[in-house]
Amino acid sequence: MITIRTRFAPSPTGNLHIGGARSALFAYLWAKKNHGQFILRVEDTDRAREKVGALENQMEGLKWLGINWDEGPKKGGEYGPYVQSERFDIYQKYAAQLLAEDKVYRCFCTPERLAQMRQKQQENKQAPRYDRVCRHLSDDEIEKKIQTNTPYVLRLKVPEQGTVEVYDAIRGAITFNCQDIDDQVLVKSDGFPTYHLANVVDDHLMKITHVIRGEEWLPSTPKHVLLYQALGFSAPQFVHLSIFLAKAGGKMSKRHGETSLLAFRDKGYLSEAIVNFIALLGWNPKTEQEYFTKEELIEQFEISKLNTANPVFETEKLDWMNQHYLKKLSSGEMFTKMKEMISLNSDVALYKLFAEWFSGLSVKHQESIWHNLKERSKTLEEVAVNTMNYVNKEIVYQPQELIWKKSDQKTTIKILENLIEKIKEFAKEDFLVANLEPQILAWIKTTEWGNGDVLWPMRFALSGEKKSPSPFELAEILGPAETINRLTKAKESLNA
Known part of the structure; x- marks a missing residue:
């Protein structure tokens, strides 16, 4: 019986392209399905175009996706060397x-x-x-x-x-x-x-x-x-x-956005989502199943189910699929992924800020914040942006923007004064959306004001934005001290 042997043979002339990653994935899946071997070979005969660091980038990309070679550079094998210049x-x-x-x-x-x-x-x-x-x-x-x-x-x-x-x-x-x-x-x-x-x-x-x-x-x-x-x-x-097409038409290239595999990683996409997404670009499992583990892909992959039609690379669908995998993570698993990003990514400032802030929260707060955050974050980068943009924001208030359309300046000042006192009643460990939302809504019913009269200035005071997450989510992210601080500054801007 013939042993199935496939290979991926990149040239170290540039970073691993998302399309090249798909070629490597299909070669890997076919070898593994047939209990064969997947080989990595370096085709470095074009010395003039070779780029320093390209091979390392390509190998790192394959490892990140879990495409591990049976024979190749740094691993050896019966048919080496696996670098053509050797x-x-x-x-x-x-x-x-x-x-x-x-x-x-x-x-x-x-x-x-x-x-x-x-x-x-x-x-x-x-x-x-x-x-x-x-x-x-x-x-x-x-x-x-x-x-x-x-x-x-x-x-x-x-x-x-x-x-x-x-x-x-x-x-x-x-x-x-x-x-x-x-x-x-x-x-x-x-x-x-x-x-x-x-x-x-x-x-x-x-x-x-x-x-x-x-x-x-x-x-x-x-x-x-x-x-x-x-x-x-x-x-x-x-x-x-088949080749990837851009949504705007034509072959996918850098003018349509980033195409380097590790650039997707650095933007906060999960390897599981990338593998699942690119597997479905050109391969049709002939079922209704959309989400596949690597083991399921190995089991179901068939060359006969590959298409000749060129698929469109839709970032929106990748975002949707990535969010699916993000939602499956616990807060601890998400934080582990974030720390991995810091160890792998050269541009880590944003991720470091998030890690420093998130590590200072109690487990209960981490879980609550993540429960809400994953509903509006498609990538790990968005997770960091959707928190750090508010935590580190310096807000300059325009008084008129704090006033609900059915309210006035004097009433809004009174509302903020009372809201601050209400916020002070919450212990730090209880400062969670699950407590804040029902208790503040119940308190509003005991006052002469409507929800909009209170929640609009609260939202704007905490975010500086007309459209933002709910004021309860914002308060939970900021914590009691900063929530009170911003509400106080907003009130003072109305008094000025």
Whole structure:
């Protein structure tokens, strides 16, 4: 029985994109469903575009999502090394084999000549591809250039006639005309392999059975099929995933908002929500179920249930799903997540402020505040914002804004004076919404005033806003001392 082996093979040229995370997740789910192995491989052949810290970002992102590799960097494995720059000798061996078997040829064209060629093709509205000038050099011409140390690359000899068929597990058979396929560079002039050679050699030697990647790689796949054939290898099963579309239209990119996986983490999204959300972008479980644990995803995932239609990445739906997972957390679990954010996030000022404030509350107050807060917070960032914005707010009162529409200045001053005295009756440990709301509403009924006469100036005094959480929630967040302080300042502004 064949062991299913999948891989995720990022290039360290940038941070892990949310779409790349989805590719890694699907590869991981398929391997785990079939009791196989998921491999992480670093494709660092593009040295010029490599960015410091990119690999660490990618690995951190996978770990955060719980996508743990069975073989790869810092873990090792039977088929290592798992970093392409450490496999240089392996690629040279296969490049030499291809050259000896006349499956590739040396191309001596300078960058200047190639640029001129592309310019002419563009002017003539032709598809950009190499014109195969060096493919037809004589042995003598080749030898002369080698003797004069003329730099060259190795290009794949794509058949000049015929077709190449690619079978994709979700798209079926796709036929490509050889005349439309470029003679791909396999080895650069510095001796480094390109992605195409290293990718094919590594997938074969690492016994990868399924290549699960984005559909942007589909045009390169006929080149890979031809290369598998040239090397005498059996090709793996190809699965090309749909791409994320922006709600505004077009492929999702940074102009539509943040796309880096860890940026979502730093904004306070939970890993469980991200995994659940991206799993449903391109995969249809054929059930009414919307929420999946990782274990349920492994159990139900099938390549046959992947869609070719490009899904729209809707942040609003992600927010809704994230809030679902937030609501399931106890106050203690939420606080643990918040402290994890502080340890992981480079921009931690807001989260630190929240942690310092929240840790100073009694467990009873933490639970009560969280009970109300999770109903109006979609992310951990919003949890912090929805509290710290009020706790640290400096309010400058405009007297007229404190007065309810059916009231007046003199009455509002009297209301605030009486409200302050009522607030003073509450012990600190009882300063909870569950106590404040019924007791203050009951007290209002004993007065000559209506709810609006009292609750409007109370809300505005505590928040400085016409629209805010209920005055009871605000009072609970601020505590008795600060609640009395703000009510007193509001009253004084009316007396001024």
